Amino acid sequence: GENVEQHPSTLSVQEGDSAVIKCTYSDSASNYFPWYKQELGKRPQLIIDIRSNVGEKKDQRIAVTLNKTAKHFSLHITETQPEDSAVYFCALWPRAGTALIFGKGTTLSVSS
Amino acid sequence: EAGVAQSPRYKIIEKRQSVAFWCNPISGHATLYWYQQILGQGPKLLIQFQNNGVVDDSQLPKDRFSAERLKGVDSTLKIQPAKLEDSAVYLCASSLDGRRGSFFGQGTRLTVV
Numbered sequence: 001g002e003n004v005e006q007h008p009s010t011l012s013v014q015e016g017d018s019a020v021i022k023c024t025y026s027d028s029a030s031n032y033f034p035w036y037k038q039e040l041g042k043r044p045q046l047i048i049d050i051r052s053n054v055g056e057k058k059d060q061r062i063a064v065t066l067n068k069t070a071k072h073f074s075l076h077i078t079e080t081q082p083e084d085s086a087v088y089f090c091a092l093w094p095r096a097g098t099a100l101i102f103g104k105g106t107t108l109s110v111s112s
Numbered sequence: 113e114a115g116v117a118q119s120p121r122y123k124i125i126e127k128r129q130s131v132a133f134w135c136n137p138i139s140g141h142a143t144l145y146w147y148q149q150i151l152g153q154g155p156k157l158l159i160q161f162q163n164n165g166v167v168d169d170s171q172l173p174k175d176r177f178s179a180e181r182l183k184g185v186d187s188t189l190k191i192q193p194a195k196l197e198d199s200a201v202y203l204c205a206s207s208l209d210g211r212r213g214s215f216f217g218q219g220t221r222l223t224v225v
Contacts, residue, residue, distance in 0.1 A: 104154050
């Protein structure tokens with residue numbers, strides 16, 4: 001079945017720096033790619049998503065880029081703040097009617 | 113808009129005991145999912161419902177896990193008997209039409225001792 005690889009598993013940055021998390025996948029039929037943020041002890045929350053007909057999407061300090069040819073998509077966080085510290089999961093929707101498949105997560109730590 | 117509701121938030125049981133979790137999805141959401149999230153990993157799908165029918169239960173350990181969604185709204189997930197490796201957070205999620213991102217409940221943290 002479809003699999004999604006997420007890197008890095010941990011990421012430490014200084015406040016104000018940028019952070020980039022990358023995910024790769026194998027099934028070219030995948031066409032929906034959301035990113036979730038999960039703070040300690042809380043539910044995963046959808047922060048941004050992108051569909052396969054779009055190459056980039058921005059929402060304030062976060063952006064997602066998609067390269068369908070190379071089968072990878074990335075989350076970019078600019079001007080990081082301590083409250084960005086959390087575990088970030090990429091996910092993808094393999095095909096119509098199926099559930100999301102999640103990466104293993106990236107623990108982002110932003111130090112002030 | 114009310115979110116996905118789950119109960120209980122925490123549960124500690126001994127191995128071989130049974131346990132049940134409850135989920136109430138966002139009103140009008142036809143698709144409901146149960147995920148298992150083991151510490152340090154991403155959520156893994158256990159079962160997906162579309163209204164009150166099962167769409168995918170291929171990763172549900174059916175010898176011990178069962179789930180139902182009567183009347184296409186609330187859902188319950190049961191484990192009987194529990195094993196130590198079932199210790200995890202059980203997340204319920206719902207989606208309007210299964211075509212985009214799911215919305216998660218707070219989860220039930222299960223500890224099997």
